[in-house]
Amino acid sequence: MSTPAFGDWMKGVQSSMEQSLADFLPAESAPPQQLHAAMRYAVLDGGKRVRPLLVFAAGALFAAPAAELARAAGAVEMIHAYSLVHDDMPCMDDDALRRGKPTVHVKYGEATALLVGDALQSQAFLVLAEGDAEPARQLAMLRLLAAASGSIGMCGGQAIDLASVGLALSLDDLEQMHRLKTGALLRASVLLGAWCGKALTEAETAALDAYAAAVGLAFQVVDDILDATADTTVLGKTAGKDAADNKPTYVSILGLEQSRALAEKLRGDAHRAVQPFGDQGLRLRQLADLIVERQS
Amino acid sequence: MSTPAFGDWMKGVQSSMEQSLADFLPAESAPPQQLHAAMRYAVLDGGKRVRPLLVFAAGALFAAPAAELARAAGAVEMIHAYSLVHDDMPCMDDDALRRGKPTVHVKYGEATALLVGDALQSQAFLVLAEGDAEPARQLAMLRLLAAASGSIGMCGGQAIDLASVGLALSLDDLEQMHRLKTGALLRASVLLGAWCGKALTEAETAALDAYAAAVGLAFQVVDDILDATADTTVLGKTAGKDAADNKPTYVSILGLEQSRALAEKLRGDAHRAVQPFGDQGLRLRQLADLIVERQS
Numbered sequence: 001m002s003t004p005a006f007g008d009w010m011k012g013v014q015s016s017m018e019q020s021l022a023d024f025l026p027a028e029s030a031p032p033q034q035l036h037a038a039m040r041y042a043v044l045d046g047g048k049r050v051r052p053l054l055v056f057a058a059g060a061l062f063a064a065p066a067a068e069l070a071r072a073a074g075a076v077e078m079i080h081a082y083s084l085v086h087d088d089m090p091c092m093d094d095d096a097l098r099r100g101k102p103t104v105h106v107k108y109g110e111a112t113a114l115l116v117g118d119a120l121q122s123q124a125f126l127v128l129a130e131g132d133a134e135p136a137r138q139l140a141m142l143r144l145l146a147a148a149s150g151s152i153g154m155c156g157g158q159a160i161d162l163a164s165v166g167l168a169l170s171l172d173d174l175e176q177m178h179r180l181k182t183g184a185l186l187r188a189s190v191l192l193g194a195w196c197g198k199a200l201t202e203a204e205t206a207a208l209d210a211y212a213a214a215v216g217l218a219f220q221v222v223d224d225i226l227d228a229t230a231d232t233t234v235l236g237k238t239a240g241k242d243a244a245d246n247k248p249t250y251v252s253i254l255g256l257e258q259s260r261a262l263a264e265k266l267r268g269d270a271h272r273a274v275q276p277f278g279d280q281g282l283r284l285r286q287l288a289d290l291i292v293e294r295q296s
Numbered sequence: 297m298s299t300p301a302f303g304d305w306m307k308g309v310q311s312s313m314e315q316s317l318a319d320f321l322p323a324e325s326a327p328p329q330q331l332h333a334a335m336r337y338a339v340l341d342g343g344k345r346v347r348p349l350l351v352f353a354a355g356a357l358f359a360a361p362a363a364e365l366a367r368a369a370g371a372v373e374m375i376h377a378y379s380l381v382h383d384d385m386p387c388m389d390d391d392a393l394r395r396g397k398p399t400v401h402v403k404y405g406e407a408t409a410l411l412v413g414d415a416l417q418s419q420a421f422l423v424l425a426e427g428d429a430e431p432a433r434q435l436a437m438l439r440l441l442a443a444a445s446g447s448i449g450m451c452g453g454q455a456i457d458l459a460s461v462g463l464a465l466s467l468d469d470l471e472q473m474h475r476l477k478t479g480a481l482l483r484a485s486v487l488l489g490a491w492c493g494k495a496l497t498e499a500e501t502a503a504l505d506a507y508a509a510a511v512g513l514a515f516q517v518v519d520d521i522l523d524a525t526a527d528t529t530v531l532g533k534t535a536g537k538d539a540a541d542n543k544p545t546y547v548s549i550l551g552l553e554q555s556r557a558l559a560e561k562l563r564g565d566a567h568r569a570v571q572p573f574g575d576q577g578l579r580l581r582q583l584a585d586l587i588v589e590r591q592s
Binding site for chain 1: 322326327328330331332335378379382385387388405406407408410411413414415417418419421422425426431432434435438439442443445446447448449451452454455456458459
C-alpha cells in the first residue's frame with residue numbers, strides 16, 4: 001500500500017476530524033439548546049486543525065488506533081477552541097473576527113461566550129476520559145492535557161502575555177511566554193498522539209519533546225510574521241493586531257528577515273528530532289514544513 | 297472510639313481541606329506568580345466547603361481513604377470556586393463582593409479573573425487525574441466530574457439561568473435549572489466521596505442520587521430564602537440580588553412560608569434516602585440538617 005500524498009492525508013484528517021468533533025459535541029437539539037448551538041459554532045467548520053494533525057502524525061509513529069486518535073485530537077481541539085473564545089472576549093483581546101466569522105461573544109453575547117469556553121473545557125476532559133486505552137495510560141493522557149491547559153501551560157502563557165503588553169521583553173522571555181501559551185498544547189498534541197499507540201520510552205518522549213518544542217516555536221514565529229505581513233482577508237482574523245496592541249513579537253524584536261531565518265532553523269531542528277523514527281516520522285516532518293510555509 | 301460531635305467533625309474537615317487545597321494549588325512563588333496568587337485568592341480562606349463536606353460524609357459510608365477524599369473534594373471545590381469567579385464577572389452577575397471579600401475581577405482585573413477560572417478548571421481535572429484509586433475507577437470519577445461541570449451540568453444550568461432573567465418560570469423549570477446549576481456538582485460530590493471507597497452498586501447509586509437530589513434542591517431553596525431575608529453582612533455576598541435582578545426564585549414563586557415548608561420536606565426526603573446505610577449515613581443526615589438550618 002503506497003503512502004497517500006501529504007495534501008490528501010491532511011484533507012482526510014481534517015474532514016474526519018470535522019465529523020468526530022460534531023459527534024463529540026452535544027447535539028444542538030439537546031437542552032440547553034442555545035449553549036450547545038454556540039459551542040458547536042465555536043468549534044465546527046473552522047481552523048486548520050493543526051493540533052489534530054499533530055495528534056494523527058504522531059500516532060502514525062506507533063500505528064495508534066484511529067478511534068483513539070480522533071478522541072485525543074477532539075479533546076485537544078476543544079481546549080484550543082475554548083481558549084480562542086475566551087481570548088477574543090472584550091476583557092482580553094477584544095476581537096470581532098475569527099476564522100472569517102463573527103467571534104462567539106459578538107454572535108451570542110459575552111455571558112454565553114464565557115459559558116461556551118467553560119463548557120468546552122469540561123467537554124474536552126469528558127471526551128478524553130471516555131477513551132478506550134488501557135486505564136492507567138488514559139489517566140496519564142488526562143494529566144498531560146490538564147497540565148498543558150492550565151496555569152503552568154496555556155493559561156499561564158496567556159497570563160504572561162497579558163502582563164507583557166507594552167513591555168520590552170527579551171527574546172528569552174518571549175520564547176518562555178510562547179512555550180506556555182501555544183507550545184504546551186502543541187506538545188500535548190504530539191505526545192497524546194504517540195501515547196494513543198503505546199506507553200513511550202524516555203528516549204521517545206525526549207525526541208518528541210524536541211520536535212514539539214521546535215514546531216511550537218516555529219508556529220509562533222510564523223504567526224508573528226503573518227500578523228505583520230498578511231492581510232485580514234487571507235488571515236481570517238484581524239491582521240496587524242499585535243503591533244496595534246503594542247505586543248512584543250518576534251518581528252518586533254528580531255525584524256522580518258531574522259524571523260524568517262529563525263523559522264527555517266526551527267524547521268531543521270524539527271526534522272532532526274524525529275530522525276530516530278525513520279520513515280514513520282514522515283507526517284511529522286511534513287507538518288513541520290507546513291507550519292513554516294503556511295500563508296495564513 | 298466514639299464518634300466526634302458533628303460540629304467538631306465539620307471543623308476538622310474544613311481545616312484539613314484548607315491545607316489540602318493549599319497543597320493542590322500551584323505555589324504563589326511559582327511563575328506566573330500573579331495568576332497563581334489570584335487562583336489562591338479565589339479558592340483559599342473562604343466558603344463553607346459544603347461540597348468537600350459532602351465528599352467526606354459520603355466517603356464515611358464505605359471507609360474511603362482520607363487522602364483520596366481530600367483529592368476528590370479538592371477537585372470539586374476548585375470547580376465550584378472557578379464557577380464563582382466567572383459568575384461574579386461583569387458580563388454575568390457583576391458582583392463586587394464574595395465571601396466578604398472583593399471578587400477576583402475587582403481585585404485583579406477582568407482578564408486575570410477569566411484566566412483564573414479557566415486555570416482552576418484545568419487544575420481540578422489535573423488533581424483528580426493524579427488520584428491513586430484503581431485506574432478504571434479513577435477514570436469514572438473524572439467522567440462524573442466533567443459531566444457535572446459542563447453543558448449538561450453546572451454550565452448548562454447557568455445558561456438556563458441567563459436565559460430565564462425576567463421570565464415567569466414554572467416551578468418545574470426552576471427546579472430543572474437548579475438541578476443543573478448547583479445540583480449536578482452537589483450530586484457529584486456525594487458520588488465521588490462514595491466512589492473513593494469502592495465501586496457502587498446500582499442500588500447504592502440510586503440511594504445516593506435520591507439523597508443528593510433532595511439536598512441539592514434544599515440548598516437552593518434555602519439560598520433563595522436567605523437572599524430574601526438575610527442581610528449582606530451575614531451573607532458575605534450581596535443580599536436581595538435576585539429580586540433586584542428580576543430572577544425567578546422559590547420565594548418569588550412559592551412565597552416565604554411555602555418555601556420553608558418545602559425545605560423541611562426535602563430534609564425528610566434526604567434522611568429517608570440514606571436509611572439503607574444505617575449508622576454510616578450519620579454525617580450525610582447531619583449535613584442535610586445543616587443545609588436546611590444554615591443562616592448564611
